[in-house]
Every structure is written in structure tokens, then in C-alpha cells.
Amino acid sequence: MDHKELELKSIEYRKTILDIIYNGGAGHTAGSLSCIDILNVLYNNVLQINPKNFSSTDRNRYVQSKGHTVEALYTVLCDQNFFTREDLDSLNKFNSHFIGHPTRKVPGIEHNTGALGHGLSVAVGMAIGFKLDNKPYKVFTLLGDGELSEGSIWESLLSASKYKLDNLVIIIDRNGLQITGKTEEVNPIEPLLDKFQSFGLCVKQVNGNSVSELDEIFKKIPFENNQPNLIIANTIKGKGISFIENQVVWHHKLPSEEEYNKAIQELNKQLENFE
Amino acid sequence: MIEKANLEVFAETLLDLAKKDKEIIVVTSDSRGSGKLTQFGKELPDQIIEVGIAEQNLVGICAGLSAVGKKVFGVSPSSFLTARSLEQIKNDIAYSNHPVTLVGISAGVSYGQLGSTHHSIHDLAVLRTINNINIVVPSDNFETREAIKEAVNYKSPLFIRFGKKPMLKIHDEDDNFKIGKGVKIREGSDVMFITTGETAQRALLAAEILHKKNISCSIINMHTIKPFDNDLFLDCLSKVKAAITVEEHSENGGLGEKCASIISQSNINIAFKILGFPDEYMTNGSQSDVLDHYNMSPKKLAEIAEDILK
Numbered sequence: 001m002d003h004k005e006l007e008l009k010s011i012e013y014r015k016t017i018l019d020i021i022y023n024g025g026a027g028h029t030a031g032s033l034s035c036i037d038i039l040n041v042l043y044n045n046v047l048q049i050n051p052k053n054f055s056s057t058d059r060n061r062y063v064q065s066k067g068h069t070v071e072a073l074y075t076v077l078c079d080q081n082f083f084t085r086e087d088l089d090s091l092n093k094f095n096s097h098f099i100g101h102p103t104r105k106v107p108g109i110e111h112n113t114g115a116l117g118h119g120l121s122v123a124v125g126m127a128i129g130f131k132l133d134n135k136p137y138k139v140f141t142l143l144g145d146g147e148l149s150e151g152s153i154w155e156s157l158l159s160a161s162k163y164k165l166d167n168l169v170i171i172i173d174r175n176g177l178q179i180t181g182k183t184e185e186v187n188p189i190e191p192l193l194d195k196f197q198s199f200g201l202c203v204k205q206v207n208g209n210s211v212s213e214l215d216e217i218f219k220k221i222p223f224e225n226n227q228p229n230l231i232i233a234n235t236i237k238g239k240g241i242s243f244i245e246n247q248v249v250w251h252h253k254l255p256s257e258e259e260y261n262k263a264i265q266e267l268n269k270q271l272e273n274f275e
Numbered sequence: 276m277i278e279k280a281n282l283e284v285f286a287e288t289l290l291d292l293a294k295k296d297k298e299i300i301v302v303t304s305d306s307r308g309s310g311k312l313t314q315f316g317k318e319l320p321d322q323i324i325e326v327g328i329a330e331q332n333l334v335g336i337c338a339g340l341s342a343v344g345k346k347v348f349g350v351s352p353s354s355f356l357t358a359r360s361l362e363q364i365k366n367d368i369a370y371s372n373h374p375v376t377l378v379g380i381s382a383g384v385s386y387g388q389l390g391s392t393h394h395s396i397h398d399l400a401v402l403r404t405i406n407n408i409n410i411v412v413p414s415d416n417f418e419t420r421e422a423i424k425e426a427v428n429y430k431s432p433l434f435i436r437f438g439k440k441p442m443l444k445i446h447d448e449d450d451n452f453k454i455g456k457g458v459k460i461r462e463g464s465d466v467m468f469i470t471t472g473e474t475a476q477r478a479l480l481a482a483e484i485l486h487k488k489n490i491s492c493s494i495i496n497m498h499t500i501k502p503f504d505n506d507l508f509l510d511c512l513s514k515v516k517a518a519i520t521v522e523e524h525s526e527n528g529g530l531g532e533k534c535a536s537i538i539s540q541s542n543i544n545i546a547f548k549i550l551g552f553p554d555e556y557m558t559n560g561s562q563s564d565v566l567d568h569y570n571m572s573p574k575k576l577a578e579i580a581e582d583i584l585k
Contacts, residue, residue: 125339
């Protein structure tokens, strides 16, 4: 997809996220809005994962370690035809597979996540497996910035570096907020770039809400041979809806009817103004 | 007859199998020495992944390797594997349904004087409460070998634990072994010992003492704690007057309480006793001394059996 098409997708995806959270009665609204552009570019231009090849072991992988923003992932998977919009509308209903964290019961989901600090180790295992078999596939994983306080993340980075996993792509959704407040106030993690570099990773920074910047950076993988790739995607939590952007309270807040209508209006306006 | 440690048999069996099957991958957390896997590392360096002292990462990496088609054995001291990385076992292996085999080495009180930080008297209890992982505790060399062979292509998550001391030979090589099926290792009509894993040999020695006193003792070894072979257990229970469970594990949540739960829900009235480690600040000593101290010496087992029949 070209960048214009991707931008249009992002607006549509944001509408779907708002819809399913509003109708499902719960969801991680702001975080899903911060990472949706990343998922958009990954699934439409990079991963080449689709319902036809999903059951094969010979393909790229995507593990969403920040499992709570599953509404973004469901939205993109639905658009890739892993399931229907009707299926997705069962989100949070009794007996639905579509729950508030990724589960492999939902077509297209690679790994069950939700407890933080797990996905990177699993992605490292996958990347090692591909290396052992000399297979060309890459493993992508999305981490939250609040999640970086989990010690297991740093255990995994040591292994990623040891095994020279240049087929591993770690993306940090650096929106700067977590459930309690600013990451730098809750438990400071900066200087992130230095930390990751000192762990032996090749680090790039992008605007994680710019589909063009994301698309360009993914084309450069591997950044260096024999080094794991890490992208700090600087994002805005709640991106795309003015009154949700950068508001701590929207971490897991359900929009009221009025807020929902207002948000959809804003997104419709973005669609109208789209050239 | 005294044979090898189950640990050694595990390592030899895995090496033999891995030589023939390149998909077998072992993951260790600085535990290749204590897992007797040094030779494995020398002969098959491309089939061993070393993560350093990082058990959470070990379990996650096992899940990832399994997800791309590998037959994975994660090997680490049972104490750390099942406590420190419990959440990884729950979410990344069991809940995500990756058929990894986790091997808890130096289980129970194998570490002796190294003390409670290294003992795993909780592992069966905590894993019994995790959905979608099965639990095997082999008694002797034969059961260990067969369990590892079956584990290679086992279709669901599996946990196997054993110790590191030489074991009594219990089985012949042509005996049957299947994960999920308990084994009757001695027939008798008065009292029954129910064991899991390496306590079986203590019960066998106790049965010899009882035999000399004309007390007929049966023994079943429930090498698979989950799924539990209820049928064999109930069938054997119906043929004796009393039953005693013997496990190298806390009295809470292990074999004994599993059996008690079945008995209490099956309308059976039988003299019954659970032997394991009580909920107390435990004493220190060698593995054997600690087991003896907590009433699991063959002599004490025989005494308890006599008492329960009175």
C-alpha cells in the first residue's frame, strides 16, 4: 500500500477501535490508538501474514507483548480477513473468543499475552528457531513503554544479543504514559536509547504515528547484520481523538455515548478532509 | 539392584533421541552441568540453547521455539523453574498451548543441605492448579527413560521432575509405561502405599519389612500426577484395608491431597494417611536424612502401616 492508502486505513481503523470498545463495554482505548499506525504498516506492508499462510510454520511472526491493546490487533486482523466484522462485534460478550487480551482461539493471534514482559522471550525463541533452520523469516514484537519495567524484558534482550538475532524486530510503543501516569514519573526508563544500545541492539527512532516513517524504517531491516533491531516508536497515547490524546485517564476508559459520538465525528471529519 | 540416577538416564536418553532428531532442542539456564547435559552440548552444540541464569526467559524462549516447530526440552532446577517462572509456564506454555517439556531437575529435597531456597516441595501443587499442563514424576531409570521418549512427540505441555541420586531398579525393560497410566508395582491385600516418583523405592523397602511380619502390602506408583489414573487408584484401593500416600513434596496440594479428594468424592470409607513434608520451617540435612526425619524411612513407613491397620 502507498502512504496515502495507509493513512486512510489508519483513520478507518481508529473508527473500528472506537466502535468495538464502545459496543463491547470495555477496552484499552488510548493505547490501541497509539499503536494502531504501527500495526497498520506491519500487516499491510511488512509481515505478509494472512489467513492462507497462517497455519504454516514458514512465515514471519508477530507477537504483541503489550497484549492489552488487543483492540488494535483485532481491528487489523479483521481487515486482513482473519474473521468477519460480525465475529469482532462479539468482543467481550459471554462465550466470545474476542476477549480483552490476545488469545490463540482468535484466528491470526500468534501467542497469548496479557501479563506484561512475556512476549519478547517468546519472540526471541521464534527468532532463534528460524536461525537454527537458516530460514529467512523475521519475528516482530510490540512492547509497551510501561512494560519495560519488567525484568524479564532485559533477560530476553541479553539472549537476543547473544544469538545475534538480526531477524528480530522489537518495536517500543513509546507513548510516555501508563495506567498511573507518566512513565518517567512512575518508574523512569530513560535514557532508553543508551540502554538498548548498551545491550547490543541496533536502535532507530521514528514517529510511531507516521505511517510513512514507519514504512521507510521497516524497509531498512536488518539495520545491521548480526544485531537485533529495535525501533523506538514515539507515539501519542490516544492519537487521533483530540480529547483522548495524552490523557492518563483514557488508559482503560470506556467512552460515554457523548464521547463516542464526538470521537466518531472527529474521525469522520478527518475522512472528509482526506485528500 | 541399584541403578543410575534418573538424572543421568534422562540426559543419556535425550542425547540418544536428539542425535536422531534434529528438531529436538534443549534450553538450559546455566544448568547443563547440573542437568548432566555437558556431553549433549559437546556432541550437539546446535541443539542446545543457553540463556544464562534467567529462568523466566528460558520458559519464554522454549515457547517461541515450540511455536516454530521445535521439540523443546527446558531443563532447570525444579525449584527455580516452577516458582520463578510460574507465570511463563502458565501463560506462554500452558495457556498458549505449546507442547514444550519442562524438566525440573534436582527436585524435592535433592539439594539436601543447600536448603529451602533450592528445594522444590511446591512444584506439584502449583502446577496441578495450572490448566493444560501434565505432570510426570518417574520412579526409576525405566520410567524416566520411557517418560522422556514419550515426551518428544507428546501433544500437550508437560512437566517432568526427578532427583539426582542412584535409584533402585523397580521395573523390567519390557514393562509397560504410558503417561497418564499408574503402575501397580506390588500386589497385596492389607495396606497399600501410593507413591509418586522416587519415594516408590522407600515403599518397596517398607513392604519387605512388612512382609516379614506377615502384613501384605501393595504399592502403586502414580508416576503421572496429572492426568491422574483414577481407575487404577480406585481399583487398587478397593482391595486393601488401608492406604498411605508417600511423596517427596509438601503435604499440601500434592499426591496425598489428590488421593484424598478422590476418596472423599467416591463414598469410600478407608483408613488413609498422607505422608510428605508438613507446613513448618523445615529441618536441614541430606535428602535421605530429611525424608527419614519426616517419617518416610522404610522402617518408619512400615511402622505407620502397622499402626494404621490396628
